[in-house]
Structure formats: structure tokens, C-alpha cells
Amino acid sequence: MTSWNETEQIExxxxxxxxxxxxxxxxxxxxxxxxxxxxxxxxRKAYEMIGHYGRKQLKLEIDAVxxxxxxxxxxxxxxxxxxxxxxxx
Amino acid sequence: MRYILHIVIKRQxxxxxxxxxxxxxxxxxxxxxxxxxxxxxxxxxxxxxxGSFDEARDVFHDALVIYYEKTVSALPMPDNSIAYLxxxxxxxxxxxxxxxxxxxxxDNIDFTLGEDENMPSSSRIMRFLETAGKKCMExxxxxxxxxxxxxxIADRFGYSGVRSATVxxxxxxxxxxxxxxxxxxxxxxxxE
Numbered sequence: 196m197t198s199w200n201e202t203e204q205i206e207x208x209x210x211x212x213x214x215x216x217x218x219x220x221x222x223x224x225x226x227x228x229x230x231x232x233x234x235x236x237x238x239r240k241a242y243e244m245i246g247h248y249g250r251k252q253l254k255l256e257i258d259a260v261x262x263x264x265x266x267x268x269x270x271x272x273x274x275x276x277x278x279x280x281x282x283x284x
Numbered sequence: 285m286r287y288i289l290h291i292v293i294k295r296q297x298x299x300x301x302x303x304x305x306x307x308x309x310x311x312x313x314x315x316x317x318x319x320x321x322x323x324x325x326x327x328x329x330x331x332x333x334x335g336s337f338d339e340a341r342d343v344f345h346d347a348l349v350i351y352y353e354k355t356v357s358a359l360p361m362p363d364n365s366i367a368y369l370x371x372x373x374x375x376x377x378x379x380x381x382x383x384x385x386x387x388x389x390x391d392n393i394d395f396t397l398g399e400d401e402n403m404p405s406s407s408r409i410m411r412f413l414e415t416a417g418k419k420c421m422e423x424x425x426x427x428x429x430x431x432x433x434x435x436x437i438a439d440r441f442g443y444s445g446v447r448s449a450t451v452x453x454x455x456x457x458x459x460x461x462x463x464x465x466x467x468x469x470x471x472x473x474x475x476e
Contacts (some may be wrong), residue, residue, distance in 0.1 A: 249429025
């Protein structure tokens with residue numbers, strides 16, 4: 196088995212998408228193989244980090260949109276309308 | 285099913301989504317539209333409550349993230365996106381910034397975005413992944429965060445087809461998993 200097949204199986208286990216037979220085989224292997232169990236834990240962490248990364252990139256895109264709306268001349272009336280709300284603050 | 289729903293939703297909000305080169309440009313147009321329609325109400329409310337421009341911007345950005353994540357997930361969509369955004373931003377502001385009579389510290393927020401990002405070792409690992417593993421992280425975020433179908437991933441990242449994109453996805457996932465493990469073992473505070 197190549198390592199990416201194993202990664203795929205770990206994913207199926209984490210997301211609960213394996214069919215019953217494969218899921219049982221995988222769980223049995225996990226009990227017998229601490230290294231596999233360990234990989235499952237780190238792969239969960241990897242999904243978490245990927246989620247944070249994706250969110251961070253999205254926030255950068257939103258920041259760029261904000262910059263555009265508050266600096267570019269074609270959006271000046273929108274920007275002024277908002278800024279007026281916070282004048283004297 | 286999830287992907288089909290995702291594409292339907294995305295098409296509804298972002299026409300032209302099929303062309304991967306247009307994806308970011310379309311998302312930009314999508315956010316500009318939401319900004320123009322929802323931000324004035326959010327800003328007006330926060331200003332009236334004594335909040336600042338920066339506070340309004342921060343909660344609105346988080347509300348946009350929450351809304352976007354809802355659009356790409358299989359969760360039911362709110363009927364009125366503008367009302368949903370304005371309501372989310374107002375709630376976030378109340379939870380974070382509104383001064384209570386007792387001056388309770390505002391760390392009891394039940395909806396926090398990315399609390400793990402604040403962990404020092406977690407952000408060190410993130411910085412490492414962002415630089416050394418950028419291409420993999422982009423591919424993986426495209427698949428797991430943006431929930432793009434593999435055909436779009438293949439187009440965007442230049443793979444010959446779904447199969448090679450799939451193999452690459454798992455190889456990247458394995459690489460990221462091993463990197464996190466290796467780095468985490470050198471940073472004591474990573475695991476609880």
C-alpha cells in the first residue's frame with residue numbers, strides 16, 4: 196500500500212465515510228498499530244490547521260476588499276457615507 | 285451532493301464561478317456587493333452604540349467569514365443574506381465590545397474565530413506551513429476549506445485531471461501532517 200492510500204483511509208476513518216467493512220478493518224488495524232493511531236491524531240490536527248489557513252486567506256481577501264472600498268475613487272461616496280457615521284468619535 | 289449544492293449556491297451568488305481564474309475576482313465582487321448592502325446598517329448601529337469604525341470593520345469581517353463558511357457548507361442558507369450578516373455583526377459587537385455595568389471582561393465570547401491561531405506554537409507552525417508548504421496549503425484549503433470540487437482544483441493548480449489532483453491532495457495532506465507532528469514535538473505548548 197502506498198502512503199497516500201493510507202492517508203486516504205485515515206481520512207475516511209476521520210470523516211466516517213468508509214463502508215462498514217473497511218471501517219471495522221481500519222479500527223482493528225489502529226488497535227494493533229500505535230503508529231497508525233498516532234497518524235490519525237496528527238491528521239486531525241492537519242485538518243484544523245488547513246481550516247485556519249483557509250480562513251486566514253479569506254480574511255486577507257476581505258481586507259483587500261475593505262482597502263479598495265475605502266481608498267479607491269469609484270467608491271468615494273460609499274466611503275464618505277460610512278466615515279460620516281464615525282465623525283467626532 | 286454536498287458539492288452539487290455548493291456549486292448551486294456559488295453560482296447563485298457568484299456567476300462565472302466555473303472559470304477558476306475568475307474565482308478570486310468573483311469572490312471580490314461578491315464581497316463588495318455584500319459590503320455595500322450590509323455594512324452601512326452595521327456601521328450605523330455600532331456608531332449609535334458608541335463603537336468605533338475599526339470595531340465595525342472587525343466584526344463585519346468576521347460576519348463575512350461566518351457567512352461565507354455557511355455558503356460553502358451543506359448547512360441550510362439563511363433566507364436573507366443581508367439581514368443575516370447585519371444580525372451576526374451586531375451580535376459579535378455586543379459580545380465583544382459592549383461595556384456592561386459590571387465591566388465584565390469580554391473574554392467570554394461563545395463564538396470565537398480561530399482561537400487556536402492565538403496559541404504561540406500553533407502560529408509558529410502556521411508560519412512555517414505558509415512559507416515552506418504554501419503550495420500544498422493552498423491546494424488543501426481549496427479542497428477542505430473552500431470545498432471546491434476536484435475538477436476545479438485540477439484546473440486551478442494545473443493537474444492533468446481529477447486522479448492526479450486526488451493523489452497530490454493526499455500527498456500534501458501527508459506532508460502537512462508529518463510537518464505538524466515534527467514541529468509540534470519541538471514546541472511544548474502545542475498540544476493541550
